[in-house]
Every structure is written in structure tokens, then in C-alpha cells.
Amino acid sequence: MSVSVKDVAAAAAVSVGTVSNVLNRPDKVAPATVARVQAAIDRLGFVRNDAARQLRAGRxxxxxxxxxxxxxxxxxxxxxxxxxxxxxxxxxxxxxxxxxxxxxxxxxxxxxxxxxxxxxxxxxxxxxxxxxxxxxxxxxxxxxxxxxxxxxxxxxxxxDDVQGGMLAVAHLLEQGRRRIAYIGGPHSIRQVADRLEGARRALAGVPEATLEVIELDALTVLHGRDAGEEIARRSAADRPDAVFCANDLLAVGVLQGTAILGEVRVPDDLALIGYDDIDFAQSAVVPLSSVRQPxxxxxxxxxxxxxxxxxxxxxxxxxxxxxxxxxxxxxxxx
The missing domain is CATH 3.40.50.2300 (Response regulator)
Known part of the structure; x- marks a missing residue:
């Protein structure tokens, strides 16, 4: 049988209103009374009906x-x-x-x-x-x-994900990479679109550099693995020499996908950078460069x-x- 506020009030020899104040506004009740009511609550095992209280308060x-x-x-x-x-x-x-x-x-x-x-x-x-x-x-x-x-x-x-995209691709360019792929999607997600915009801005001042955009349906390890395998199947002349992933889960997947076929080595053949700097990034078989956000x-x-x-x-x-x-x-x- 559930214990009600009335039961608590009777056990503590106070009014129902006093019990309500102890539960919701204890600063308005004398400390000795608060202690007596709390003792009754503990003794009876009373649990407040928070759902009902929320309906009354509207919040x-x-x-x-x-x-x-x-x-x-x-x-x-x-x-x-x-x-x-x-x-x-x-x-x-x-x-x-x-x-x-x-x-x-x-x-x-x-x-x-x-x-x-x-x-x-x-x-x-x-x-x-x-x-x-x-x-x-x-x-x-x-x-x-x-x-x-x-x-x-x-x-x-x-x-500022545009700035983050610029940081990632500028770093790849500084490493001498010129055939860069951006992997992410869907582009309706604001973060994915902004990071792509940052990548394009970083490339704007390097006319000999190219950007391939690979749009995926989701930002998961499995989608990244599929993309990594597809890249690894290409000939050396057709594949990028660097990949910027819209998040670290994709980057982990790309790393796995290239390793499965064993044809592409990271970073020798393919520089790889992710985004978010999750724990998996630094503990990967090849620790991943990333763009950290707090x-x-x-x-x-x-x-x-x-x-x-x-x-x-x-x-x-x-x-x-x-x-x-x-x-x-x-x-x-x-």
C-alpha cells in the first residue's frame, strides 16, 4: 500500500501544507519541523509523486x-x-x-x-x-x-566547423598532400556541410590541389570502412593521397577499410585526419590526427x-x- 502525504502529516503531527512546504520549500519551515517530517518520511518509506507535482506546476x-x-x-x-x-x-x-x-x-x-x-x-x-x-x-x-x-x-x-575544416585540410596541404578526399554525409547535417566548406576554403589558395567529395548516408564506422575499402581498390593514380573525414568514427572506419585489403598504408600512401578527437582516435592502431572540439x-x-x-x-x-x-x-x- 502506498504512503500518502496525509499519512506523513499524521505521523509527524503537522498539516498537509507543512509536509508540502518541507518537500518543496523547506526554507519556509522551522528546522525542527523539517527534521520531524523527514523522520516520518523515512520511517514510512514515503516516495513523492513527482509526476503529479509536475502536472500541477506545469513544469x-x-x-x-x-x-x-x-x-x-x-x-x-x-x-x-x-x-x-x-x-x-x-x-x-x-x-x-x-x-x-x-x-x-x-x-x-x-x-x-x-x-x-x-x-x-x-x-x-x-x-x-x-x-x-x-x-x-x-x-x-x-x-x-x-x-x-x-x-x-x-x-x-x-x-566554428568552417574553421575546423580549414585547419584539417591546411594541415594535409602542409604535409605535401594534393589529392584530397572529403568523406562525410549527409550534407543536410550542418556540421558536415560546414566542414566541407572549410576544406574548400583551405584549398582555394593552392590551385594544383584537388578535392574529391564522397557523400555517405551516415557518419558511422561501418560507412567509413566501406569508403576505405573502395579507395583501397583504386589504382594508385586514381586514389587520393589524403582523406579528411567529417568525424572520427568515419576515420576509424577508413583506417580499417584500407587495412583489410592491405594495399594502402596510412600515412605513407594515405594521410588520414578525422574530427572530434574522441578517445578512439588516439588509441587506434595508427593514432589518428583530428580536430578537437570541447x-x-x-x-x-x-x-x-x-x-x-x-x-x-x-x-x-x-x-x-x-x-x-x-x-x-x-x-x-x-
Whole structure:
């Protein structure tokens, strides 16, 4: 049999209102009374009905977070940063994985609306998606993570991925590589498109250099492995001498794919660089060069922007942008 607030009030010889204050506003109750009520709660094994409390208040203690790929260690670190910052405010983070699928993203956004979460942190599959716009217009605070809505009408946290793409390809050019391939996709994902733009800008000043764009359906190790095998099957004259991958999972896959056939050596025949600098990058058989972005700081900053929006409806819309960092390892040269 469940224990009610009335049971606690009777056991502590106080009113139901006093128990409610102890649960929600303990600073308004005398310390001795708080101790007596808490003792009754512990003795009876009372568990508060948080769902009912949320319905009455119209707000929960939860924050929704939807990422493109929860299996990607980068997004795991973003979630950890968000959880650490939210915990300091007594809030929890509910994680949803869209798997780069718009329909799954829409389902999570609708679920979070129904759950009356305090707000949503979102890495969108498509910044132009109507579902994102509807959420922004529904009154639920929204923060875009690792991107920015066109027009800038919603707070956002991002990394300068154009600069990151420039860093990666400039490094390959400095190593003497001239036939460069960019592997990523789909290009509807803002990060993939921006990193490609950065690659093109880096190549603009080197007329003898070429850029081959290989668009994939997803940013996974398996997709990278398929791309690596395809490159390894080419003749030496037809294949690139360097590959820039849109993330480290793809780069790990390319490394595996070239190793399977054994025809292409990294970095001798093919310089390889990824993006994110996940733990797998430095522990690969050939440690991967990468472009680092501060994943945990991104998650924490997103929660901070959400808290600002919750504290004041008229708060100024802020856009936080981090700068990427080039990390050089064995996969791009000696």
C-alpha cells in the first residue's frame, strides 16, 4: 500500500501544507519541523509523486536532449557535460537518439512536449525542419547544440566547423598532400556541410590541389570502412593521397577499410585526419590526427543558456561559439 502525504502529516503531527512546504520549500519551515517530517518520511518509506507535482506546476525538473548519434563518443561527452551542469540545479537530463532520422527526432520532440520538460537541447537533423520551428514557437525553451538556426532566433552553442575544416585540410596541404578526399554525409547535417566548406576554403589558395567529395548516408564506422575499402581498390593514380573525414568514427572506419585489403598504408600512401578527437582516435592502431572540439563544455554551455531562458523570458538570445583545435598524430605523417 502506498504512503500518502496525509499519512506523513499524521505521523509527524503537522498539516498537509507543512509536509508540502518541507518537500518543496523547506526554507519556509522551522528546522525542527523539517527534521520531524523527514523522520516520518523515512520511517514510512514515503516516495513523492513527482509526476503529479509536475502536472500541477506545469513544469518538470527534466531537460530533454536529442542528439544525432548516442553511440558517438562525442555526443556522449556532450551529454555528460549537460548532466553535470543540470545536476547542480537539481535537474535531470533525458537523452534521446534521433539516429540522424527526422521522424525519430520529431517523435522525441513531441514526447518532451508531452512530458512538459523545462526545455530541450537539440542537435537537429535539419536546421530548417518545421518540427524544430514548432518547438521553438510552442513556448518550451529550446537551445540548439552544435549548430545555429538560420536567423539566430534561438540560443545556440556551436563550434566554428568552417574553421575546423580549414585547419584539417591546411594541415594535409602542409604535409605535401594534393589529392584530397572529403568523406562525410549527409550534407543536410550542418556540421558536415560546414566542414566541407572549410576544406574548400583551405584549398582555394593552392590551385594544383584537388578535392574529391564522397557523400555517405551516415557518419558511422561501418560507412567509413566501406569508403576505405573502395579507395583501397583504386589504382594508385586514381586514389587520393589524403582523406579528411567529417568525424572520427568515419576515420576509424577508413583506417580499417584500407587495412583489410592491405594495399594502402596510412600515412605513407594515405594521410588520414578525422574530427572530434574522441578517445578512439588516439588509441587506434595508427593514432589518428583530428580536430578537437570541447564536447563536455558544449553540453554545459547549452544548459547554461537554457537556464538563462528559464530565469527571464526577456533574456537576450546568446550564441556561444567555441574554436576547434588541431591535434596532430601519426596518421598524417611522421
Amino acid at each position: 518538470s525538473r527534466s531537460i530533454g536532449l536529442v542528439v544525432l548519434d548516442s553511440a558517438n563518443p562525442f555526443f556522449a561527452e556532450v551529454a555528460r557535460g549537460a548532466e553535470e551542469r543540470a545536476a547542480r540545479e537539481g535537474m535531470a537530463v533525458l537523452l534521446g537518439n534521433s539516429d540522424q532520422t527526422p521522424s525519430r527526432e520529431r517523435a522525441y520532440l513531441e514526447l518532451f512536449r508531452e512530458q512538459r520538460v523545462n526545455g530541450v537541447l537539440l542537435t537537429p537533423t535539419d536546421l530548417e525542419a518545421s518540427a524544430v520551428r514548432r518547438l521553438a514557437d510552442s513556448g518550451i525553451p529550446l537551445v540548439i547544440v552544435d549548430g545555429e538556426l538560420p536567423g539566430g532566433g534561438v540560443p545556440s552553442v556551436a563550434v 564536447a563536455r563544455a558544449i553540453g554545459a554551455a547549452a544548459v547554461e543558456l537554457l537556464l538563462e531562458a528559464l530565469d527571464s523570458e526577456g533574456a537576450a538570445i546568446r550564441h556561444v561559439r567555441f574554436q576547434p583545435e588541431l591535434v596532430v598524430r601519426a596518421s598524417t605523417g611522421p
